[in-house]
Amino acid sequence: MRVWKFGDNIDTDAIIPGRFLTIYDEKELAKHAFEGTRDDFAALVKDGDVIVACRNFGCGSSREHAPLALKGAGVRVILAKSFARIFFRNAINVGLLPLVSPDTDLMKDGSPIVVREREGKIVVGGREYSVEPVPEFMYHIVEAAGLVGYAKELKEAPVCTKSRR
Amino acid sequence: MGATITEKIFSSKCRREIRAGSVVMVPVDGAMIHDITGPLAIQKFYEMGGKQVFDRKRIIMLFDHQVPADSIEAAMNHVYMRKFAAEQDIHNYDVCEGVCHQIVMEKGHAAPGEIIVGADSHTCMYGAAGAFGTGIGSTDMGFVLKFGALYFRVPESIRAQVSGTFRHRVGAKDLILSIAADIGADGATYKAIEFAGPTIEALDMPGRMTCCNMAIEMGAKTGIIAPDDVTWEYMTKRRAGTRPFPLASDPDATYAEQRSYDVNRLEPQVATPHNVDQGVPVGTVAGTHIDQVFIGSCTNGRFEDFAEAAEVLGTRKFSANVRVIIIPSSREEYLKTLRAGLIERFVAAGALVGAPSCGPCMGGAFGLLAPGEVSLSTSNRNFRGRQGSTEAEVYLCSPATAAASAISGEITDPREV
Numbered sequence: 113m114r115v116w117k118f119g120d121n122i123d124t125d126a127i128i129p130g131r132f133l134t135i136y137d138e139k140e141l142a143k144h145a146f147e148g149t150r151d152d153f154a155a156l157v158k159d160g161d162v163i164v165a166c167r168n169f170g171c172g173s174s175r176e177h178a179p180l181a182l183k184g185a186g187v188r189v190i191l192a193k194s195f196a197r198i199f200f201r202n203a204i205n206v207g208l209l210p211l212v213s214p215d216t217d218l219m220k221d222g223s224p225i226v227v228r229e230r231e232g233k234i235v236v237g238g239r240e241y242s243v244e245p246v247p248e249f250m251y252h253i254v255e256a257a258g259l260v261g262y263a264k265e266l267k268e269a270p271v272c273t274k275s276r277r
Numbered sequence: 278m279g280a281t282i283t284e285k286i287f288s289s290k291c292r293r294e295i296r297a298g299s300v301v302m303v304p305v306d307g308a309m310i311h312d313i314t315g316p317l318a319i320q321k322f323y324e325m326g327g328k329q330v331f332d333r334k335r336i337i338m339l340f341d342h343q344v345p346a347d348s349i350e351a352a353m354n355h356v357y358m359r360k361f362a363a364e365q366d367i368h369n370y371d372v373c374e375g376v377c378h379q380i381v382m383e384k385g386h387a388a389p390g391e392i393i394v395g396a397d398s399h400t401c402m403y404g405a406a407g408a409f410g411t412g413i414g415s416t417d418m419g420f421v422l423k424f425g426a427l428y429f430r431v432p433e434s435i436r437a438q439v440s441g442t443f444r445h446r447v448g449a450k451d452l453i454l455s456i457a458a459d460i461g462a463d464g465a466t467y468k469a470i471e472f473a474g475p476t477i478e479a480l481d482m483p484g485r486m487t488c489c490n491m492a493i494e495m496g497a498k499t500g501i502i503a504p505d506d507v508t509w510e511y512m513t514k515r516r517a518g519t520r521p522f523p524l525a526s527d528p529d530a531t532y533a534e535q536r537s538y539d540v541n542r543l544e545p546q547v548a549t550p551h552n553v554d555q556g557v558p559v560g561t562v563a564g565t566h567i568d569q570v571f572i573g574s575c576t577n578g579r580f581e582d583f584a585e586a587a588e589v590l591g592t593r594k595f596s597a598n599v600r601v602i603i604i605p606s607s608r609e610e611y612l613k614t615l616r617a618g619l620i621e622r623f624v625a626a627g628a629l630v631g632a633p634s635c636g637p638c639m640g641g642a643f644g645l646l647a648p649g650e651v652s653l654s655t656s657n658r659n660f661r662g663r664q665g666s667t668e669a670e671v672y673l674c675s676p677a678t679a680a681a682s683a684i685s686g687e688i689t690d691p692r693e694v
């Protein structure tokens with residue numbers, strides 16, 4: 113499992129260009145992940161590889177094709193200094209784990225990486241870093257393989273007008 | 278302690294005081310899906326065990342990104358959505374009305390105080406109507422289609438206070454490009470941007486839409502403007518039974534940040550490749566060769582935008598070396614532009630005028646760029662590869678700057694033609 117290192121403001125057009133948006137199958141989308149931006153990714157990415165980026169990962173459009181393409185490529189965890197809001201939600205909703213770490217500058221492309229998210233730890237190239245804790249409900253969604261699994265169990269939405277919690 | 282307009286909207290929905298930072302499950306007033314994100318949302322709705330949508334009247338469905346269908350896959354997506362609309366008895370605007378955000382606004386689907394979600398990032402534009410509009414992904418939308426509600430983290434607000442009077446041929450697009458350059462591409466992540474001040478109050482609805490539309494380019498959850506006479510007049514025409522009510526941030530509301538802008542000396546702005554926050558005064562990039570000019574999109578595809586471009590054009594012709602693509606954002610805007618005689622003038626001047634759609638904005642349909650080509654566009658994004666090849670470049674600007682540049686064949690200050 114290795115690090116795929118990216119910089120600031122990696123946008124959804126870079127993750128999956130607009131011309132592939134008629135595709136919805138994650139494996140098919142994965143073939144075009146980062147096409148034109150980083151062509152070796154789709155060819156070489158392996159199950160369990162981790163994307164490590166800097167600020168504002170996933171900015172731009174609301175296309176869920178972006179996290180789906182990465183999931184289809186076998187990515188399970190994305191580590192960044194910060195995420196764009198819609199991408200962050202979409203990632204969780206499709207069952208990817210977006211983790212926030214201030215130290216991604218120190219992590220190098222190609223380094224071996226182990227993620228122990230429950231302990232809030234990652235090990236990159238032998239060095240240990242801590243990541244910001246993930247809210248518990250996020251795990252529920254990720255573990256239900258996304259929002260779909262969670263929603264299946266629900267009879268009606270627990271809206272704020274009804275519950276006081 | 279006072280509340281922001283955003284906190285007030287959430288409080289009124291939940292019938293109790295809600296502050297920024299709270300996470301709440303809120304019923305939504307409307308949900309918009311289009312041909313790119315819709316099929317996946319519908320699929321998720323079914324996967325979640327959905328049988329009947331929460332309220333067929335609150336769902337706004339249309340096709341705009343790939344219309345008329347530009348590939349067999351796009352045509353199949355359209356068929357899939359039409360089937361869903363028929364099965365659920367949802368009104369479908371289909372391919373003939375225009376770009377999603379323009380349709381939501383002009384058909385009166387977003388009103389002050391409402392919460393509208395759209396499976397499209399520029400849903401933040403409905404803040405121009407005093408609504409809380411925000412873009413969501415397809416799975417979230419599947420949840421909304423089924424339950425009519427969604428989890429929100431109520432955002433803190435950044436107040437952008439704008440004063441001063443625009444100079445000749447400087448306007449809302451130049452303002453928002455300069456604000457984006459100031460706040461930065463992620464400067465407003467998770468927050469709402471509230472536009473206020475005398476300059477905003479003096480803006481017409483199209484100008485307000487241009488500003489709110491681009492809030493997402495700073496990472497914001499929404500852009501919003503407190504409703505005033507301009508808003509209510511627009512709403513009254515578009516939704517029967519509209520009754521004005523007061524809705525604005527309290528003077529002592531808490532903001533994450535307050536920023537002031539003065540437009541008295543603002544120059545026409547151009548966002549340079551490949552980020553929206555790389556805006557510079559037009560003079561800095563004047564003389565840059567361009568291959569294509571696009572005037573259109575949900576940001577600047579309204580009659581007022583075309584009038585601005587036509588005023589710059591005068592009786593001249595567009596440069597023979599530039600492909601000028603003009604696309605109104607809706608049927609209504611198209612008709613207004615047509616009746617004012619502007620379409621004829623554009624065509625006579627050498628432009629290609631298309632039917633209402635997203636056009637080259639998303640780089641998925643037509644009007645794509647080859648490697649090495651340069652486009653100047655009135656749309657909202659200039660990411661690498663946004664309008665075609667990743668080796669092409671996209672600059673963003675106002676309709677006036679686009680027209681001036683289309684005449685000369687290079688980026689040109691609209692005050693100098």
Ligand code: SF4
Pocket residue numbers: 341342376377378397399574575576634635638639656657
């Ligand atoms: S015009 Fe462009 S930004 Fe607007 S909805 Fe269409 S693709 Fe998105």
